Amino acid sequence: MSRSTAEIREISGRAVAVRGNDIDTDRIIPARYMKELTFDSLGRYSFYDQRFDSSGKATDHPFNDSRYQGAEVLLVNKNFGCGSSREHAPQALMRWGIRAIVGESFAEIFAGNCSAIGVPTLTVGPKEIEELMKQVESNPATKLRVDLESRTLQAGDTRFSFSLPESQAKVLWNGTWDTTTTLLEGLKEIQAAVVRLPYVKDFSYDRSGSGRAGGEKTGGA
């Protein structure tokens, strides 16, 4: 967790565009590659079934294209990262080399997972993303510079504004995007909150081991 306290204010690098709406996390990393106890080697499985056909031959997916190797900004369309909550998806992208994702919209759990590992998800309009994608596709050497303070993105000679939820911007900027540390600072408040809860204060789980587990009561309506 060497990155866990780093402030993230600016990201510069080349970009790669993966076009399409509703790209789900099963597509970003197929479930069969999640049978690993750590995230360390997930990078190689990014978009695996899009990148390789059934005989294992590489397709023309942008992640296979030599011109995009080393890209650090991922350009996407709408509802990117929908479906399964697997953090394996942003972990795989990050370990492939992605440090920021720019798109039209993101699925909520995915965006939260990105934020938790210090990968900002930046939102731009449909026109802007199309322009960015075209620019990068016509010139893969294009350098992008993401500035979290001014919320602007410089691509070649063009400057775009992006939006980023205030909460995400703040934690990245301050280097406090590792939430565990922040949450633990509220330990006293946590303890105060617990005892207010009716299911702690007035009643609680029955731990005697009695009672049913089975399905819906039989014979009922």
Add this chain to the structure above:
Amino acid sequence: MGKNLLRKVWDLHKVRTLPSGQDQLYIGLHLIHEVTSPQAFAMLAERDLKVLHPERTFATVDHIVPTDDQKRPFKDDLAEQMIQALEGNTAKHGIPFFGLDSGLQGIVHIIGPELGLSQPGMTIACGDSHTSTHGALGAIAIGIGTSQVRDVLATQTLALNPLKVRRIEVGGRLSPGVYSKDIILKIIADLGVKGGLGFAYEYGGTAIEALPMEARLTICNMSIEGGARVGYINPDRVVFDYLEGRRFVPKAEDFEKAVQYWKEIASDADAEYDDRFQLDADTLEPMIAWGINPGQAVGVDQKLPVLKELKEEEREAAQMAYNHTRFRPGQPIKGLKIDVAFIGSCTNGRISDLREAARRVRGHKAASHVKALVVPGSQSVAEQAAAEGLPEIFREAGFQWRQAGCSMCLGMNPDVLVGDQVCASSSNRNFIGRQGSPKGRTLLMSPAMAAAAAVAGEVADVRQFSQGGVA
């Protein structure tokens, strides 16, 4: 104006506002499984942190377990490593674990409600997007990633952005052969797979209130497929009756106190909502999601859409779906040949689902070209099914009767599609590759429709399906 349930539960569980502007929310119940927790435990170890409230976390194993041969060690070394890691982590931290030998193991979203762990007015988190399921009991249940699993283990809290609430009113009543699965598929088809971004869905109205508990779980389960991270139904007598007497539910006087709280936590009659949507259950027909996302669905009497008839923003996705499925635009969905039928999953692997499927199957045979699989959602469901003679009904009809697990919902265990097989599935996602084969094709439908398709060998209308006998 009154408050809705989400607002009430949120306010009650709010620990403080974080410097980021997010809320720190206490989590009443944390459920974990083998796939998204080992990395979280490793992160704890790295920081020398302990589990703050081990008595509020419960574990089971579901995603990677084989459903045919569960003998240990598993044939798949990676799967064996994952279950061992969970056994080790739960033992080390004193977390209750419902393992394969407990008699209580099952899909995490099946066992939470059936053990009475999931209760109204609670906040529930689990490293799985279908955690929204538990909202059917009147809880606020949130799917999270692994770093957040670490947060809950270490602090029993989460940093969350506030959610808006959309009230989804389902009026009328369901006709025979039409199920809660059809309601939720229709909602997702109408509102789209991104329609719920930023929202919690509150389901209500006469058709929802008339649903038994298990049917409600199916609706909330698929909220996430519509982009809504949270879905819930206000707790009522159906919920209280379902919970009474279950293993972890308070007993006697404490149960009365609990019911008191559960009643109070429901949305006020004059509650405010950020948005509203209405649907009529009277005219609803059995639905089938045919494409590559759960929003691409049609009624059983309809034809697959022709691109130019679709709204412009839906065309590209439909084209991609046709590229993948190689189905023909304009072809009727009914009569589409299937190769596999899968009945199970956290969406539809409960006893009432298996009863409905068995009712359609009894006295019939699965078509000779169809591989049909019935996978109970938990060991308790399997036990209840056995007591009712359901395994025999399925076996006689040529279906395979399996042991509890996620099975063919997600391609992490030996139950997978092969090549470009078409599967009539009672699960929740038809994403490309979801059922384990990159070329596989998934048709989402109710368990009764999947049973009918298995027998017919093709998509069939369960309402016209002759029943061999009525259970």
